Amino acid sequence: MTIKDTIEEIVGEFSLFEDWMDKYNYLIDMGKSLPVLDDKYKIDSNLITGCQSRVWLHSEYKDGQIIFAADSDAVITKGIVNLLIRVFSNHTPEEIIGAETEFLDVIGLKDHLSPTRSNGLLSMIKQIKLYALAYKAQGNAV
Amino acid sequence: MTIKDTIEEIVGEFSLFEDWMDKYNYLIDMGKSLPVLDDKYKIDSNLITGCQSRVWLHSEYKDGQIIFAADSDAVITKGIVNLLIRVFSNHTPEEIIGAETEFLDVIGLKDHLSPTRSNGLLSMIKQIKLYALAYKAQGNAV
Amino acid sequence: MNTLLDKIRSDFPILQQESFGKPLAYFDNAATTQKPAMVIDAIDQYYREANSNVHRGVHRMSQMATRAYEGARTKVASFLNASSSAEIIFTRGTTEAINLVASSFGEAFIHEGDEVIVSALEHHSNIVPWQQLCFKKKAVLRVIPVFDNGELDIDALKSLFNSKTRILAVNHISNALGTINPVREIIRMAHENGVPVLLDGAQGLSHGPVDVQEMGCDFYAFSAHKMYGPMGIGGLYGKKEWLDKMPPYQYGGEMISKVTFENTTFNELPYKFEAGTPNVADAIGLGVAIDYLQGIGWDFVRQQEADLLAYGTEKISAIPGVRIIGTAAQKASIISFVMDKIHFYDAGSIIDQMGVAVRTGNHCTQPLMDRLGILGTIRASFSFYNTREEIDRLVESVVKVKELFD
Amino acid sequence: MNTLLDKIRSDFPILQQESFGKPLAYFDNAATTQKPAMVIDAIDQYYREANSNVHRGVHRMSQMATRAYEGARTKVASFLNASSSAEIIFTRGTTEAINLVASSFGEAFIHEGDEVIVSALEHHSNIVPWQQLCFKKKAVLRVIPVFDNGELDIDALKSLFNSKTRILAVNHISNALGTINPVREIIRMAHENGVPVLLDGAQGLSHGPVDVQEMGCDFYAFSAHKMYGPMGIGGLYGKKEWLDKMPPYQYGGEMISKVTFENTTFNELPYKFEAGTPNVADAIGLGVAIDYLQGIGWDFVRQQEADLLAYGTEKISAIPGVRIIGTAAQKASIISFVMDKIHFYDAGSIIDQMGVAVRTGNHCTQPLMDRLGILGTIRASFSFYNTREEIDRLVESVVKVKELFD
């Protein structure tokens, strides 16, 4: 699936929710189902700053694709990172760099979970794109 | 005449003025008729700070009374100091210290010539009272 | 609901707002209070009728603006019972007032090896300016420890004074936990040791009367926006003896008396510390906020806030799995709490959706959070305009949070 | 009167005021401009509907306030054509912005024996911070001389640069005389010498477009209240390369990333330079002032102000015994003048009584006045909302002054 396809899928899922409670319940489920991140990756260099909750974002570069793994001490935040991983993981740096992120607007995340520093959503996306840029530069160097 | 008497006299004079123009004309006349201050008294230590125009206020202590003399480079300011001299000159330090200065309110000077720093009216009165306090201390010391 | 409270609530336009379709319950008063219409209107009217730059202007509007600005200063002076309005310096707020003292007092009086005392209960704004000053001057920062219940360890303070101690800075009321510190005792101890005291009064002016002369503090820093006034203004009370000895902080504008390229002489107090065009509109707003507080009276404020604190403490502590952080004997109407195994961010997000505004996080008191072994709390801070019904809604939201995350 | 002008005047509530029973003619725009209703209303609405403390707040209103505040920053960034909104720091105004740079840049880059260049045309706010910095660092202050007509002597500037020159600070437009300085040329010369340039833009943003990237300046300081926005807010544009290398200015609040008593790490740009609760309401007001200016458009502003400057210059210089001070080829709509044997204070008092607001005195440019051999001037500064009829009334008042004092 392309990044765009996944985004459309997610937008579709969110369009089913009648009220905020459903949306949060879904995020909480997504948070609870996020695979555990090995403690060895919960290090400061993986920590995303500017969040009310702590978020560790780990990445690996394999066969030209980036694989993301993450954790947070807050469940809703885990739900959000889980969404982001679903969208961005297993794609090439180029695909990630070029991806639009307006879908967050569409599914109402920006409205309820603002892009301001409180939840670090923007910081997470920024970090994901930074990883992509770094791997791309690394790839070019080879 | 006591300070109070002079003040009443001035209030009486000002009550005759129909509009601001008359009041300013009067102040301008008072300014023009202020006796010239000898240049040797136009020194920095006699300068009152906080005025848009420069005001030099000189005082002498003679026979238990303070005599004020002043000058300014602005005519309206000279008119105001002239009024103040008429009120306060030739009185004892005690009389000056105890004098009420609300008359400035009554004659509308406070309204048109605000107590804020622009014309230094307050600074002038403060300086007059400071001289009185100084001479009083000096007198007591003797 | 009692009718006086209804009347008072109607003075605050924002309390009529809804949040997510529910009436807004605003419990973030320690971050910033809401403004009564009379404050908002005063600012509005100033810009519509009298706006002008102050000081040295000959024209009528400039004089009106100057009078209004200086009138606001006089109101602040009498509100704090300063001995003269020359002891009131307008700043942007508490943070700037503390930075001013740290910088100017620091420049004049703090030297290598000297010591500065703060407490473990401080807001970053009353730590970092002193810490950085100490770095710069090679001075030493000493910290009054805090007990688990949020009270300062005043006995330990005794041993912190020595001949090198130059200043003590402590908050009047803790924004994170609500502790009302024993400032009179602290000031007495400091003065016995010849040490001046700065009180961070950010949370101090909204809950009850403050009399700087009676307390005896040397400096008192505050923000208008936390006492029902506008943003962008606040102030510093400082004893004349100290302010006179301190160099200016910023340069330019009314604080200057005479300039040549070789030399500059500075204006007298309070202008010496106010550089640039002052924030006249918001100073006027602050003055009107004081009028408003005096209009409703401290009796009402204290009674209402004490009731909300008692009621809230009882209800919140009764929820299983919830623990109140900060249980000092003397507390302002601030309740901080944590929930078993539930992150404050998760809790805050859900509470918000229920139309209840609380603050979550470390409340700019990271060293305190570290000391207490937590990352942050959920904080509900009450104003006299809040109600028991609103607290019931907070409790409901917390119960909802438990349902969702357990 | 043309109808567009009528419409624009009706946007400014204060222009409907009377002064001493006469319609107010407000010519003190260089001190502070009046505010259109939309700016006043935006502040009002913010306090009625959205007031909250910004940043890190999870609740809805805090996020609304944060978005509005950051939105204002984005507007300022695009108004100045900064390359990123991280290069826009909100301050109280120009004076604070200059003090920030003098203090932080000074701390990082100015050492004993270094040199700082200012001009003889500066406002005290762009002299004293540098002068005091030089005193503190044992550095040397150099001054670009000014010609009798109010133009800077750019040839003389050439010889002021040397390997010790660290920064040059000059105003974009002179508040005292209206001179528009050749800032592009100055910046080019400075950069050729490896010297960064701070422009004091207090008078720069109200008369025409400013493009910091095209001009190439390293810092640009400004005040909202001089560009139709509220008091208590303004800002500093700074190139990221410089801002990144400068230490913070004040400490506390959002500018902090992590604090322990041993150490503090600071937030990224622009927050690193914004300590304490920001002035959200007035930042929003500034954003709306920008919207307003963009709504009427620079064409109208420039055409109207050029007309007023030409008309005023002709009429005022035609009065016998009146001399215009400042006759640079490039001038903003500011006319300073003196009257033979009549003190500016006398003149200003009478002009005020005629309902015309001008400013008199040294305009916080004492070194310039000394250079010109005068104590002060009478200054009429025009905005696009002023009219020829108002200028006629100013001329009448000046004639009246002559009658009274001659």
Ligand SMILES: Cc1ncc(COP(=O)(O)O)c(C=O)c1O
């Ligand atoms: C050229 C210039 N620089 C600096 C300032 C200071 O601006 P503010 O008082 O808004 O800080 C002014 C205005 O007074 C000015 O005209």
Ligand SMILES: Cc1ncc(COP(=O)(O)O)c(C=O)c1O
């Ligand atoms: C105790 C305390 N000190 C200082 C501050 C800083 O106040 P301001 O952000 O208004 O400068 C606050 C508020 O955030 C506070 O609660």
